[in-house]
Each structure stands twice: as C-alpha cells, then as structure tokens.
Amino acid sequence: MIVLFANDHQQHDPAFELYDGRQEPYAEKAERITKLLSACKQLGLPLHELTNTPDAAVVKAMHDSVYVNYIRSKSGGIAEHDQLIPSVFIKDTYTPLTRHTYKAALTSAGIAMSGAEKLQRGEHNTVYALCRPPGHHAEHNAMSGYCYFNNAALAAQELSKHGKVAILDVDYHHGNGTQHLFYDRSDVMYVSLHADPSIAFPYSSGFAEETGTGDGKGFTRNFPLSPDTTPEQYTQTLDLAIEVVREFEPAYVVLSLGFDTYKHDPIGNLNLNEETYNAIGELLADNLPRPTLIVQEGGYNINKLGELAKHFFTGYIKLQA
Numbered sequence: 001m002i003v004l005f006a007n008d009h010q011q012h013d014p015a016f017e018l019y020d021g022r023q024e025p026y027a028e029k030a031e032r033i034t035k036l037l038s039a040c041k042q043l044g045l046p047l048h049e050l051t052n053t054p055d056a057a058v059v060k061a062m063h064d065s066v067y068v069n070y071i072r073s074k075s076g077g078i079a080e081h082d083q084l085i086p087s088v089f090i091k092d093t094y095t096p097l098t099r100h101t102y103k104a105a106l107t108s109a110g111i112a113m114s115g116a117e118k119l120q121r122g123e124h125n126t127v128y129a130l131c132r133p134p135g136h137h138a139e140h141n142a143m144s145g146y147c148y149f150n151n152a153a154l155a156a157q158e159l160s161k162h163g164k165v166a167i168l169d170v171d172y173h174h175g176n177g178t179q180h181l182f183y184d185r186s187d188v189m190y191v192s193l194h195a196d197p198s199i200a201f202p203y204s205s206g207f208a209e210e211t212g213t214g215d216g217k218g219f220t221r222n223f224p225l226s227p228d229t230t231p232e233q234y235t236q237t238l239d240l241a242i243e244v245v246r247e248f249e250p251a252y253v254v255l256s257l258g259f260d261t262y263k264h265d266p267i268g269n270l271n272l273n274e275e276t277y278n279a280i281g282e283l284l285a286d287n288l289p290r291p292t293l294i295v296q297e298g299g300y301n302i303n304k305l306g307e308l309a310k311h312f313f314t315g316y317i318k319l320q321a
C-alpha cells in the first residue's frame, strides 16, 4: 500500500461558504489533509508526494471542456484571499472559487489518476489517494458540495480501459456526480451508502429507486440510511453493498472514503463511533476485491480526523498481510 499526496491544495482556502444566505466558516479546510497525512505517517504507511500539476486534458476525460476552461479563467481572475461564487456551472453555494482553486482541483484529480496508473501497472494493490478538494459531488459540467473535478470518477474512467470497475462510496453524502457520470454504463458500477437524501445533501439524488438507465440499468445501487442508523446496522448494510460489488466481479475497485459518517462530524448526522471505523476497515480489507484505489472525499471534524483515519487503516491493514 502507498499513500499519495500533494501540497497544491493548501492555497485553496476559502474563508466561508454561503448557507441559507449566511456566511459560515468553510468546513472543507486545508488542515484536513495535514491531519490525515500525519495519521498515515504515524501508522508507518509509505508516503509519496506528487509535485507536478497535470494537464487540463486529464479532467476533460469526464468534464465538459467549457466547464474546465471556465474554472481556469474565472479562478485566475480572483484576487488573493478573495472568493467568488460563480453564476454558472454550479449547483449550490458551498463551492466557491479562489485564485488557487483550479490548480488545487487539477492536482487533486492528478493524485487519483496517478493512483489509478500505479494499480494498473501492478506497482501496488492498494493506493490511498489523499485528494483535496474532494470530488464525488462534481458533475460533468457543475461544481457542487466542495467538489470541482470528480477525482474518483476520473480514476474509474481510466481504470475502465483495463477491465470492469466498481466504485463503492462510503462518504456520508450521496455521490451525485459519480452516479451521473456512469449512470448509463454497465462496465462501471456505482454503489453508495449515505444519509437519506430526503433530509441530507445533495437532496436530489441517492434514492434506492435510482438504479441506472439503458445499458446501465442495475449498475447503480443506493443504500440510503436514516439518522438513527446504529453502527451495527451500518456494517450490515455495508456487507450488503460489498456483496453487490463482489457479484459484479470488477477488475478494479475505487473506494470513495469519507469520515463525515462519524457521530461528531459537524456536517454529518449518522452515529458511527471510532471503533466502527476499525470494523469498516476490516470488512473492506477482508471482502472487497483488489486492486483498490481509496480516494479521500469528506470528513470535517478536524480534531478527530487523524484518529478516525488511524482506526480505519488499522482495521484495513490488519487483514492485508
């Protein structure tokens, strides 16, 4: 296993997000990566820093080039420490642009892509892509929910050239962008566990009835969870989701990992505790097919993120040997 990270994200640091007209502190902070990275260090996981920013062509594989060019030019025109919520190519008010957003988002996608390449070349059978900004809410031509480019989807698209890919999304939120990007395809499956979208972001997708369209019918599966879901119920549902992935017999798995399912996450509203992450890690390590690319999505409790990652990877690594 190897951990891939980069530092370009640090300057993408919006001061606030707009919530119901109010300015609230931006939850998707640069410090998240600092905490996750130091947890990985403490666990003794090998780290590899990426220092190059990829070409825009990398993200144009799944995103409208007009959208990509718009983010680049709009981002470049913003003053240092200023931020802007654009009026087009956007679904909500949680995804502001700063002067450094384009570069940060492009590099974030590059981390996931580089992880995909390492798996595909057989260099590793597990890669943890420490992506920031996150990606699973990003649509073909829309930014949303702190996401600009869909890191997991871009990696899955690349891997799909070499075999079937299953994306398992365990972030607290439904990955609307990822679902939509593969909704009509049978070669990339999307399976997600998340808070019930009738009461949680992104509200408009992630219902159990959404199962794909055309050739993709049956290749999208959603497991919405109510706020009173216990850790036991969560791991039981995860078991079902893993079984769906296994039956698909993917050549590669992409795991969209969020720590916002934690009971004290400032955004999430589920009840998972520290130990649940050990259990989740073990369950995935034991039952999820490899090679696996783990892509970082959400998780906003800055003071607990490192600890949660340690619990997860302790469980995950234990059974890997």
Ligand code: Q9C
Pocket (backbone or CB within 6 Å): 017, 019, 024, 094, 134, 135, 136, 137, 145, 146, 147, 171, 173, 201, 258, 260, 267, 297, 298, 299
């Ligand atoms: N003021 C991810 O976890 N809602 N995105 C924020 C709180 C948006 C989450 C409302 C949540 C987006 C990748």
Ligand code: ZN
Pocket (backbone or CB within 6 Å): 171, 172, 173, 258, 260, 297, 298, 299
């Ligand atoms: Zn989330």
